[in-house]
Amino acid sequence: MSIRFDKLGVAIAAITCYGAFVAPFATFRANRIVAGEPRSIIEALPQPLGLVLLAILVAAGLVALFKTPLGARLGGSVVALASLALLIGLAGSHLTPEGNTFARISPASGFWFLIFSFTLLLADVLTRLELSPVGRVVVLVAAAVAIWLLLASGQWDSLSILKEYANRADSFWNEAKRHVQLALGSLVAATIVGLPLGILCHRVEVLRDGVLNVLNIIQTIPSIALFGIMIAPLGWVAANIPGASALGIRGIGAAPAFVALFLYSLLPVVANTVVGLAGVPRAANDAARGMGMTGWQRLTNVEFPLAFPVILTGIRIVLVQNIGLATIAALIGGGGFGVFVFQGVGQTAMDLVLLGAVPTVALAFAAAIILDAVVEYLATRKSAEVALA
Amino acid sequence: MKAWIPLLLRFCLLVLLIAFLTNPLWFEPLLKPLTQNGAPAIYNQGSLLSLALLHLRTVAIATVAAMVVAVALAILVTRPVGAEFLPLSRSLVNIGQTFPPVAVLALAVPAVGFGEKPTLIALFLYGLLPIFENTLTGLTTTPANIVEAARGAGMTGWQRLLKVELPLSVPVMLAGIRLSVVISLATATIGSTVAAKTLGEVIIAGLQSNNLAFVLQGGLIVAALAVLIYDALSALERMAARRMGQVAQAA
Structure with a gap:
């Protein structure tokens, strides 16, 4: 041997x-x-x-x-x-x-x-x-539980990053909540607006190039600039529209960050909706038409289910991207884990940087694994259904 | 729409950009309404032109490095020697992409110090995925009959790679490079949070002094650069695709 x-x-x-x-x-x-x-x-x-x-x-x-x-x-x-x-x-x-x-x-x-x-x-x-998609999520959960147990047991309490945490336990969870709110909230808003917009672009060809071009150009504006540019219009809204400032809309803070993240999220959602709908086989559409389905029925029963995995891929891109970009919100007073990163860079206290960076990376990583697993699970189920039919 | 209108628009954008970078003061009246309390409307702590050139240099260095590594890696994992690394390298490059740029920058600082280096590391990591994925697609989708013909003509594996597979993959590869450059142009601005000399400096100065004119000019210069470079690379790609199309047809 x-x-x-x-x-x-x-x-x-x-x-x-x-x-x-x-x-x-x-x-x-x-x-x-x-x-x-x-x-x-x-x-x-x-x-x-x-x-x-x-x-x-x-x-x-x-x-x-x-x-x-x-x-x-x-x-x-x-x-x-x-x-x-x-x-x-x-x-x-x-x-x-x-x-x-x-x-x-x-x-x-x-x-x-x-x-x-x-x-x-x-x-x-x-x-x-x-591993199967479910297996990958199980491994992720097992790793998360193991890390949580280590943290809860106090085994790591004497390490510097946890000493930074101990000094800021309250603000840590506030910023964590804010970070997740920014990333998920802007994703939900972008999905609510982006899906109908994508469907509209699919149906009305004249609109498609124009909308996608505008969204593409928004993507080329650097994130820190877009966050900054949002300060002015939202400041105007807060000052001139009654009730806006009572809702928490202000020139600086979470509101401009939310709008900037929302604008960045639109392109992947709209573009993937268009691509997904365009990929629906003609035969499926014709068959549905032959069965006497109306346009709305075709959309909800045939086109949308077939396009869903592609749309979900777009949502995965947005979520991972948003979790990372939400760190920039700290530069305009919007909160999130970026607060610790930029404070740490300012004080050259690397443990503080880690306190902001490590949870951000962990969140982005977990979101990528979970959504990849969901996309793959749906795709394999779909192909199994097609094979059976 | 007539074919020359977009071309004319691009040309106007280019002229505007060059005019703004070389003579920013011409544009002062346009930006003045955005400032408060008599703050300067044009960035005055350094030349916009030199910042733009440094910005482009940073992006160029990172992209070339990412290109060399990504193409070499893609070649390696598509040869019999490296085939077993294919799934792993795919997942590693994907994982690299989930790291937020700010986190990469901040974590690189203790290792390499403030300035341009952490920015180069972050841009390099972000540039890898699109180039790697696209080169891989190009190399694995070379039509089998062309590779067979090259084998039949007595080419060695190395010759096939250099004379057939790589040239045929150039258009797809260029598409990956284009994506990577556009991402890097925007991401490089974040490098200024760790003191890299890029156009991000203008934006951050604007955020710190609450001067919208700075934020807007920094953001728009980067966006204009990205649009122009994107178009130039798209044109290059179409040219390469046409050439490769002719080669493939001739073969």
């Missing part, structure tokens, strides 16, 4: 070696804004746990390096990621001097390299397993 190397495994093993033995595992800082000092795995963890972690990492790296069964690779990556997640918290409490509330411990480059290499291994395994 010959020993064979896995091509991706070679890269993973190399990154693991670098992350475990060369790069620092954790950073120690005397307070939240000074430069940090590096700590290796052995220095950062109480013995013998440091050696145990190294042994686990080496073993998992070897599993990745050679051609091994998928089950072993799955196990190796999960065990490595879980022990990294557990022990980085321990490094936090081990490195913090007794009673010192100023010291900050954060994961350093070595930790992130290790997380990257084993996430790569896990992603490879999950891709090769070709």
Whole structure:
């Protein structure tokens, strides 16, 4: 029997070696804004746990390096990621001097390299397993529950990002609520306006090019400018239309952010509705007509259901894009996770940046996985129905 | 509509853009009503022209880097050697796209410092997906009979790639590059939140001093650049497609 190397495994093993033995595992800082000092795995963890972690990492790296069964690779990556997640918290409490509330411990480059290499291994395994849409959502929920348990157990409380959180627990959840409201609310508004507009564009050819061109041009305006441009008209509305300011419409704040996100969301929704409706097979439409369906019946019973997966793809693009763009709202006082990112950049306090960036990335990532799964689920069900018919 | 009208419109836009960048003061009366309390109507903390050129330079560097990596990756995963990486590279590039630009910028700062570098990293990541996906589409949809004919003519795998598959994929590849450039032009403005020299500086100065004229001129210059570059690349694409169409027919 010959020993064979896995091509991706070679890269993973190399990154693991670098992350475990060369790069620092954790950073120690005397307070939240000074430069940090590096700590290796052995220095950062109480013995013998440091050696145990190294042994686990080496073993998992070897599993990745050679051609091994998928089950072993799955196990190796999960065990490595879980022990990294557990022990980085321990490094936090081990490195913090007794009673010192100023010291900050954060994961350093070595930790992130290790997380990257084993996430790569896990992603490879999950891709090769070709999970069903439901399976992917189950994996996502399991990962979310595991992270929630770690957070709830207080295992990570001594890490710097959670110390920033502890100082801002109330405002964190307010900004989180605002972020989700902005991203989802503008999506709902864009769907309510965009679907009829898309249907109209599909039916009335004269409108199509004009509407799509205008929406395309809106997309080319940089997001920070569009957010800023909205300040003026909404300020005018608040000042001149009775009752508008009572509804919370103001020149700065959430209202202009909401309108800007709404405008960005329109193009994918309208364009995908048009493409989806255009892709409805002629035969299906003719058959429906032959059965005596009215235009409205054809739309709701034939065209719309057939076009739905394409429209949903547009909605997926919008949601992921909006979750990211909502961070810009903070620049015009609109709130959201961007508040922490821009405050952190201003104070060069990277832990604060992470407090805003990590939840944003997690939200966008979860939204992408869930909506991709829904799109695929609907598409496979549809093709199964067609096959049966 | 007559065919020359859109062309004339583009030309007027180009002339306007060049006039605005070289002589912004001509346009002061137009923007003056948007300012309050006698604030300046034209950005006065640097030349708009040099900011626009720096903006274009940042986008160009990031796009070229994304192009090299994305095309190389797409070639690798469509060869027998790299075929096993195809699904993984697809999901990785997709995951890269879900990272919000602001988050990428802010997270890159501790690693590379403030300025142009974090912006280049963010633009590079965002540029990858469209170019990779389109090159992949181009390389995997080369008509099988043409590849067979090339094999029959005695071409090696390397020759087939360089002389047949890549040239035939150029139009689709260009479409990906066009998408990537337009996204980068808008995203580069966000780079100014971490002190990169781009047109975003004008917009952010406007947001900070509540000066709508700054926000509007910064936004409109970027939008005009995006529209013009988009059209130029579309024209290039049509030219390439025509040439490739003739080649395919001749073969």
